[in-house]
Amino acid sequence: xxxxxxxxxxxxxxxxxxxxxxxxxxxxxxxxxxxxxxxxxxxxxxxxxxxxxxxxxxxxxxxxxxxxxxxxxxxxxxxxxxxxxxxxxxxxxxxxxxxxxxxxxxxxxxxxxxxx
Amino acid sequence: xxxxxxxxxxxxxxxxxxxxxxxxxxxxxxxxxxxxxxxxxxxxxxxxxxxxxxxxxxxxxxxxxxxxxxxxxxxxxxxxxxxxxxxxxxxxxxxxxxxxxxxxxxxxxxxx
Numbered sequence: 001x002x003x004x005x006x007x008x009x010x011x012x013x014x015x016x017x018x019x020x021x022x023x024x025x026x027x028x029x030x031x032x033x034x035x036x037x038x039x040x041x042x043x044x045x046x047x048x049x050x051x052x053x054x055x056x057x058x059x060x061x062x063x064x065x066x067x068x069x070x071x072x073x074x075x076x077x078x079x080x081x082x083x084x085x086x087x088x089x090x091x092x093x094x095x096x097x098x099x100x101x102x103x104x105x106x107x108x109x110x111x112x113x114x115x116x
Numbered sequence: 117x118x119x120x121x122x123x124x125x126x127x128x129x130x131x132x133x134x135x136x137x138x139x140x141x142x143x144x145x146x147x148x149x150x151x152x153x154x155x156x157x158x159x160x161x162x163x164x165x166x167x168x169x170x171x172x173x174x175x176x177x178x179x180x181x182x183x184x185x186x187x188x189x190x191x192x193x194x195x196x197x198x199x200x201x202x203x204x205x206x207x208x209x210x211x212x213x214x215x216x217x218x219x220x221x222x223x224x225x226x227x228x
Binding site: 030033034040041042043044045050056058059091096104105107108109110112 | 117122127131150160161162165192205207214215216217218219220221
């Protein structure tokens with residue numbers, strides 16, 4: 001089954017304790033992205049990756065890191081989480097079509113993070 | 117960067133009526149406009165998209181229109197059903213740029 005998976009689905013942590021949210025897709029997609037969703041603000045892009053070892057900042061990258069060492073995985077790292085990073089996080093992947101640009105993004109199930 | 121504004125934030129319609137959600141964007145270089153539906157507690161899912169070389173696109177009860185000159189695009193749902201109740205997000209992006217900018221969402225409630 002084609003899917004995007006995220007782990008953990010729920011996480012409660014304390015300020016300053018490093019954490020990693022994993023994202024994996026089995027569709028051989030080149031493009032992967034991380035979003036955070038906050039009430040009234042919609043989805044905001046954190047980082048995206050066009051392919052292995054190619055990553056770039058989205059709209060709200062401060063306080064986050066990513067890596068893309070393998071095509072299927074795109075972990076989101078919070079080196080020193082703060083309460084303002086409490087949010088619902090979504091990973092997404094897609095396979096851009098040459099000369100046609102971005103295509104349908106498939107979203108993971110989401111990770112609800114609470115930082116106290 | 118791009119700024120996408122979405123209206124209304126909530127919309128309540130009677131089953132069978134039509135619903136229209138509108139979005140505006142600021143970057144004239146944006147050329148890809150997807151719409152996502154997110155049911156309560158679920159992940160966003162693409163329902164329709166439109167590219168800047170097209171003015172309108174339909175898929176059964178759903179249609180999207182794009183006015184490049186005015187920089188706005190709209191989602192039209194006809195013959196609404198209770199299962200259409202969800203939050204809808206518009207977004208804007210540019211080819212080969214791959215940044216996505218989402219609107220703030222519209223909560224649609226279809227009353228039986």
